[in-house]
Amino acid sequence: MTRLLLDDLSVSIDGTAVVRDLALAVADGEVVGLVGPNGSGKTTALRCVYRALRPAGGAVWIDGRELSRMPLRDSARVIAALTQEGRADLDLTVEEVVALGRAPHLRGNQALSARERELCRQAMARMEVLHLAGRGVLALSGGERQRVLVARALVQEPRVLVLDEPTNHLDLHHQIRLLSMLRGAGLSVLVTLHDLNLAASACDRLAVLSRGVLVACGPPAEVLTEDLLREAFGVEANVVPHPLTGVPQVLYDLGAATTTTTTTATATATATKGN
Amino acid sequence: MPMVVVLLAGLLAGSVLLAIGLGAAAVPPAETLRFLWAAVTGGSLTAEDVTAYQIIWQVRTPRVLLAVLVGAGLSVVGVAIQAMVRNALADPFVLGVSSGASAGAVLVSATGALTALGIYAVSAGAFLGALLVSALVYLASRGSGGLLPLRLVLTGVAMAFGFQALMSLIVYFVPDGESTSTVLFWSMGGFGAATWGALPVVAVVTVVTVVALRRSGRSLDVLALGDETSVSLGVDTVRLRKGLFVLTSLATGAMVAVSGAIGFVGLVMPHLVRLWAGAAHARVLTVAPLAGAIFMVWADLVARTLVAPRELPLGVITALVGVPVFVVLLRRRGYLFGGR
Numbered sequence: 001m002t003r004l005l006l007d008d009l010s011v012s013i014d015g016t017a018v019v020r021d022l023a024l025a026v027a028d029g030e031v032v033g034l035v036g037p038n039g040s041g042k043t044t045a046l047r048c049v050y051r052a053l054r055p056a057g058g059a060v061w062i063d064g065r066e067l068s069r070m071p072l073r074d075s076a077r078v079i080a081a082l083t084q085e086g087r088a089d090l091d092l093t094v095e096e097v098v099a100l101g102r103a104p105h106l107r108g109n110q111a112l113s114a115r116e117r118e119l120c121r122q123a124m125a126r127m128e129v130l131h132l133a134g135r136g137v138l139a140l141s142g143g144e145r146q147r148v149l150v151a152r153a154l155v156q157e158p159r160v161l162v163l164d165e166p167t168n169h170l171d172l173h174h175q176i177r178l179l180s181m182l183r184g185a186g187l188s189v190l191v192t193l194h195d196l197n198l199a200a201s202a203c204d205r206l207a208v209l210s211r212g213v214l215v216a217c218g219p220p221a222e223v224l225t226e227d228l229l230r231e232a233f234g235v236e237a238n239v240v241p242h243p244l245t246g247v248p249q250v251l252y253d254l255g256a257a258t259t260t261t262t263t264t265a266t267a268t269a270t271a272t273k274g275n
Numbered sequence: 276m277p278m279v280v281v282l283l284a285g286l287l288a289g290s291v292l293l294a295i296g297l298g299a300a301a302v303p304p305a306e307t308l309r310f311l312w313a314a315v316t317g318g319s320l321t322a323e324d325v326t327a328y329q330i331i332w333q334v335r336t337p338r339v340l341l342a343v344l345v346g347a348g349l350s351v352v353g354v355a356i357q358a359m360v361r362n363a364l365a366d367p368f369v370l371g372v373s374s375g376a377s378a379g380a381v382l383v384s385a386t387g388a389l390t391a392l393g394i395y396a397v398s399a400g401a402f403l404g405a406l407l408v409s410a411l412v413y414l415a416s417r418g419s420g421g422l423l424p425l426r427l428v429l430t431g432v433a434m435a436f437g438f439q440a441l442m443s444l445i446v447y448f449v450p451d452g453e454s455t456s457t458v459l460f461w462s463m464g465g466f467g468a469a470t471w472g473a474l475p476v477v478a479v480v481t482v483v484t485v486v487a488l489r490r491s492g493r494s495l496d497v498l499a500l501g502d503e504t505s506v507s508l509g510v511d512t513v514r515l516r517k518g519l520f521v522l523t524s525l526a527t528g529a530m531v532a533v534s535g536a537i538g539f540v541g542l543v544m545p546h547l548v549r550l551w552a553g554a555a556h557a558r559v560l561t562v563a564p565l566a567g568a569i570f571m572v573w574a575d576l577v578a579r580t581l582v583a584p585r586e587l588p589l590g591v592i593t594a595l596v597g598v599p600v601f602v603v604l605l606r607r608r609g610y611l612f613g614g615r
Contacts, residue, residue, distance in 0.1 A: 079507070091554045
């Protein structure tokens with residue numbers, strides 16, 4: 001069943017089309033990875049989903065309802081987001097920040113119920129930040145802060161989780177833990193990732209954006225090809241199956257970046273496009 | 276938390292009683308209480324008490340109560356504005372309100388406009404000047420995504436310079452002694468002009484501001500996580516910022532109109548309270564009005580007793596007392612606001 005649907009989404013910023021006719025569906029419990037080179041429109045597409053941006057054309061649908069027709073609070077109960085925003089302004093404690101995930105479920109300054117406090121505790125334990133509960137968020141390291149913000153998103157009890165570069169600042173241990181947690185959470189997940197090997201392991205499907213256009217979409221084994229890496233990313237790399245899992249893994253050396261990245265727009269048109 | 280509130284409320288009540296009694300003619304607290312009781316219940320007094328009673332009830336009580344209201348108001352408005360523009364340096368006057376008020380007051384006193392309003396003419400001029408600046412800042416800071424925090428601050432600072440120049444121009448062309456003292460009063464602030472008549476308006480404005488801001492405590496916390504995150508948490512940042520702007524502009528305008536631009540309190544109190552009570556707005560907005568009121572009552576007491584019978588400008592005291600306290604506290608604790 002389709003949970004989240006990006007229906008021919010188009011976004012222009014200052015007259016330049018940043019995302020063009022993006023059509024992408026995320027099924028119930030599916031993890032979809034959005035990959036692509038810098039400036040390909042990944043973050044812009046996500047911003048439309050968590051409503052920081054209003055698409056110029058097309059629409060986002062959640063469980064058959066059009067997002068722009070829903071009150072912000074209602075959509076916030078269904079969709080939680082991890083944005084790329086940096087540090088907070090105020091030195092709130094980790095516990096307080098995580099509890100703010102309940103904001104769309106509470107009226108005014110209504111206190112958290114016992115169940116909600118337990119929910120916060122569990123989310124912090126899951127992201128391994130429980131020991132930081134009383135610490136101020138401004139004093140945390142980048143990786144710790146990232147985990148706190150994911151815990152906050154989990155506390156929102158969403159059906160859809162949107163994450164923009166969630167592995168930023170995370171060490172290898174926490175990258176793997178976060179992505180395996182995403183796989184096991186039973187949520188519909190739309191996530192942007194730069195690490196293609198991690199994306200191939202963690203995602204049911206990969207959607208490749210290049211210059212705002214979806215150039216490939218499907219299971220990692222179908223999408224992640226040497227041709228696509230050359231055309232969309234400008235990288236001459238080898239794709240080999242993972243010896244244990246069979247998931248495609250990208251291997252490259254420092255001579256792999258081709259000098260023709262600027263001509264990818266025409267080349268990508270020939271890449272596979274499916275759903 | 277309730278203990279702290281009770282403690283601060285008790286401290287405030289004690290401070291008010293003391294401050295009403297103390298002054299050029301000191302009245303002991305017991306006597307002060309007797310006079311206040313007589314005033315409220317309509318009891319009788321002896322002939323020799325009348326002068327003291329007049330001082331207590333007609334002069335000092337409205338003055339101290341105004342200090343309470345403005346101290347509380349400036350503190351919470353400071354908290355709200357720092358959250359609204361996401362800047363630790365913001366205070367109630369960062370958006371140019373005080374310069375607008377000064378210019379409005381000077382214009383009225385120089386030209387004799389608004390005479391229909393009698394003794395409130397200058398205050399009305401100050402309020403209108405404050406509103407004019409707020410409206411200009413609002414219009415200039417609007418973008419497609421609502422009020423932009425950085426643009427708000429920059430426009431506000433620019434407007435402040437503009438209206439200061441305008442004020443200087445008026446003083447230059449209408450050089451009477453009145454204008455100069457008006458300028459000094461409005462730029463340093465003070466409660467010397469306090470009357471019972473102005474109290475109800477300020478009381479309503481302050482109470483409404485405190486209550487409304489407290490009710491949006493959680494939204495203000497969310498806003499501190501960033502605008503995009505706020506939207507993803509269901510907080511309409513455009514509407515919230517608009518509401519904060521209107522509320523804080525009206526409140527600041529009303530306070531400046533009765534007491535001038537008392538600096539420092541609205542900048543420092545929010546930080547001091549956060550240092551002490553943590554950053555969550557529900558707590559900050561509970562403690563800040565009480566702490567601000569206590570501080571203001573004592574600052575005003577010092578201002579009018581230190582070199583009595585002369586009176587020091589209140590802004591001098593708030594800065595002289597507040598700056599060292601603030602600097603020491605900032606250095607002593609690991610206080611963070613959006614950076615190190």
